[in-house]
Amino acid sequence: MTNGIIGVPHPMNEPVKEYRIGSTERTALQEALKLAKASEKELPMCINGKAVFGSKKIRVSPPHEHAHTLGYIHEGDASHVNQAIEAALAARESWAAMPWEQRASIFLKAADLLAGPYRATINAATMLGQSKNAYQAEIDSACEFIDFLRFNVHYMTEIYAQQPYSPPGVWNRLEYRALEGFVFALTPFNFTAIAGNLPTSAALMGNVVVWKPAYTQAYSAQVIMEVLQKSGLPDGVINLIYVDGPEAGGVIFKHPDFAGIHFTGSTSVFQTIWQEIGKNIGTYKTYPRVVGETGGKDYILVHNTADVTESVVAMIRGAFEYQGQKCSAASRAYVPNSLWPAIKAQLQEELAKQTMGSVEDFSNLFNAVIDAKSFKKITTYIDKAKADGETIIAGGNYSDEIGYYIEPTVIEVSDPKYQTMCDELFGPVLSVYVYDDTKLDDVVSLIDTTSPYALTGAILAKDRHVITELTAKLVNTAGNFYINDKPTGAVVGQQPFGGARASGTNDKAGSAVNLMRWVSMRTIKETLVSPRSVSYPFMEKVF
Numbered sequence: 001m002t003n004g005i006i007g008v009p010h011p012m013n014e015p016v017k018e019y020r021i022g023s024t025e026r027t028a029l030q031e032a033l034k035l036a037k038a039s040e041k042e043l044p045m046c047i048n049g050k051a052v053f054g055s056k057k058i059r060v061s062p063p064h065e066h067a068h069t070l071g072y073i074h075e076g077d078a079s080h081v082n083q084a085i086e087a088a089l090a091a092r093e094s095w096a097a098m099p100w101e102q103r104a105s106i107f108l109k110a111a112d113l114l115a116g117p118y119r120a121t122i123n124a125a126t127m128l129g130q131s132k133n134a135y136q137a138e139i140d141s142a143c144e145f146i147d148f149l150r151f152n153v154h155y156m157t158e159i160y161a162q163q164p165y166s167p168p169g170v171w172n173r174l175e176y177r178a179l180e181g182f183v184f185a186l187t188p189f190n191f192t193a194i195a196g197n198l199p200t201s202a203a204l205m206g207n208v209v210v211w212k213p214a215y216t217q218a219y220s221a222q223v224i225m226e227v228l229q230k231s232g233l234p235d236g237v238i239n240l241i242y243v244d245g246p247e248a249g250g251v252i253f254k255h256p257d258f259a260g261i262h263f264t265g266s267t268s269v270f271q272t273i274w275q276e277i278g279k280n281i282g283t284y285k286t287y288p289r290v291v292g293e294t295g296g297k298d299y300i301l302v303h304n305t306a307d308v309t310e311s312v313v314a315m316i317r318g319a320f321e322y323q324g325q326k327c328s329a330a331s332r333a334y335v336p337n338s339l340w341p342a343i344k345a346q347l348q349e350e351l352a353k354q355t356m357g358s359v360e361d362f363s364n365l366f367n368a369v370i371d372a373k374s375f376k377k378i379t380t381y382i383d384k385a386k387a388d389g390e391t392i393i394a395g396g397n398y399s400d401e402i403g404y405y406i407e408p409t410v411i412e413v414s415d416p417k418y419q420t421m422c423d424e425l426f427g428p429v430l431s432v433y434v435y436d437d438t439k440l441d442d443v444v445s446l447i448d449t450t451s452p453y454a455l456t457g458a459i460l461a462k463d464r465h466v467i468t469e470l471t472a473k474l475v476n477t478a479g480n481f482y483i484n485d486k487p488t489g490a491v492v493g494q495q496p497f498g499g500a501r502a503s504g505t506n507d508k509a510g511s512a513v514n515l516m517r518w519v520s521m522r523t524i525k526e527t528l529v530s531p532r533s534v535s536y537p538f539m540e541k542v543f
């Protein structure tokens with residue numbers, strides 16, 4: 001029971017630490033890296049709050065250093081999926097009935113643990129397990145995750161405050177109930193924050209969750225689970241499983257209590273899942289919520305009024321930070337003929353200055369790609385581009401001897417519809433098409449029609465008429481559109497993130513819109529003085 005209309009702390013974005021030489025945060029992070037590397041960790045599932053060890057062990061090593069063992073995932077099977085669902089459903093009633101401020105407090109505490117005592121631990125885990133440099137880990141596993149937790153609590157109260165009009169004699173109320181069943185959170189490797197947000201956003205709204213992270217994110221997923229438990233999350237509310245995807249799906253999508261999926265990953269898997277849900281639609285007690293953020297073929301359009309240096313920085317940071325493994329990463333650029341010689345020279349010069357290597361050497365901007373499958377896919381495209389006679393103007397080399405290293409690669413393509421301009425590669429490859437300055441309209445239509453995706457896009461220009469025109473003409477090409485900036489690095493509370501077309505359902509992570517998908521409203525009308533007569537005034541008889 002809550003005797004009070006309670007407010008919540010006003011959310012502010014978690015400040016990004018700089019990790020300069022000699023700073024306390026740098027020392028703490030270096031110590032956390034050393035500590036993490038000093039022992040091998042067991043990475044069990046967590047069902048009903050207990051560690052559960054499956055029958056198979058899978059070795060986890062840093063993508064940039066195969067020789068080192070970080071730990072072992074304990075993989076389960078369909079029986080563990082069933083256990084997780086049962087645990088979730090058993091926890092449902094008391095969790096959904098818990099006063100919202102008690103639920104909120106758990107996630108606010110998690111945010112504070114991440115901001116303080118767990119910051120170095122989760123950043124180190126993300127650096128080692130997912131091959132992120134210190135800055136990329138800081139903006140993800142610390143700041144973005146903390147922001148998701150704090151802002152979602154705030155958005156939850158905004159939703160709860162939306163109440164209907166009540167005329168005299170009636171009191172109308174809206175109750176934002178949790179969904180009737182469990183939510184499945186299927187999370188990606190590339191952002192620890194997303195792995196944390198997909199289960200917690202649904203749980204915050206009173207839902208119980210079965211969470212299956214990508215195995216390539218298991219090392220930091222363990223820290224997320226530990227933080228949530230330390231924050232007082234009741235057993236069974238979020239159940240972490242490591243089970244093969246289709247095997248887990250085989251149980252989950254046939255379960256009558258399946259109430260929704262919160263997904264980030266590839267377009268093809270999302271479409272398969274949606275079809276599976278469609279096939280089983282008669283099975284479920286309630287229509288499941290389907291929320292997914294999927295692929296992208298994000299673009300940068302440089303206009304001939306743009307600044308050369310600003311364009312080069314946007315291209316390098318936008319395409320190559322975290323090795324291009326952000327669904328927001330630029331992977332195709334359109335550069336005007338007149339600026340290309342200057343931009344090309346500066347791109348080559350800047351990239352030559354940057355180094356690639358282990359995350360433990362803080363001077364490296366670039367690290368390794370996530371796994372062997374990804375390495376193979378990206379390098380096959382690079383080899384094909386070379387064989388097809390496309391011009392590699394930077395990078396193009398790779399080696400998987402020590403880790404999955406691929407140089408940031410810029411391909412100048414002759415055909416704007418060349419394969420690497422169309423397909424999502426999810427790696428450090430930027431394809432550039434040089435266009436005739438006088439053919440801007442053709443480029444706009446190319447951007448619009450080259451890929452089925454519409455996630456992020458950026459334009460660089462100084463002319464306000466051009467900016468106005470491009471903003472209007474490119475309206476359906478991106479859910480996150482940037483002017484004079486790179487297309488990555490959306491900040492919770494500032495640039496709600498998500499795309500349309502084949503890029504997802506655009507339910508903007510870290511927004512009230514997203515949280516609305518995890519509630520089922522109940523309207524309550526209470527009549528204060530109930531009528532006592534069946535007849536209406538119009539029936540009055542004239543004598």
Ligand SMILES: NC(=O)C1=CN([C@@H]2O[C@H](COP(=O)(O)OP(=O)(O)OC[C@H]3O[C@@H](n4cnc5c(N)ncnc54)[C@H](O)[C@@H]3O)[C@@H](O)[C@H]2O)C=CC1
Nearest residue numbers: 188189190214244245246249265266269293294295327426
């Ligand atoms: N939008 C984004 O942020 C991301 C996009 N991707 C894209 O996905 C590609 C592959 O990366 P993955 O991590 O393997 O993503 P994926 O989309 O192939 O797999 C995502 C998850 O779905 C599971 N899964 C697959 N089939 C399933 C089914 N039938 N039922 C239930 N679960 C199922 C997998 O086990 C995995 O945990 C990348 O190359 C990239 O294109 C990957 C990560 C993030």
Ligand SMILES: N[C@@H](CCC(=O)O)C(=O)O
Nearest residue numbers: 326327328488489490497
């Ligand atoms: N929010 C991230 C991208 C998220 C993703 O890759 O899924 C960004 O804007 O960079």
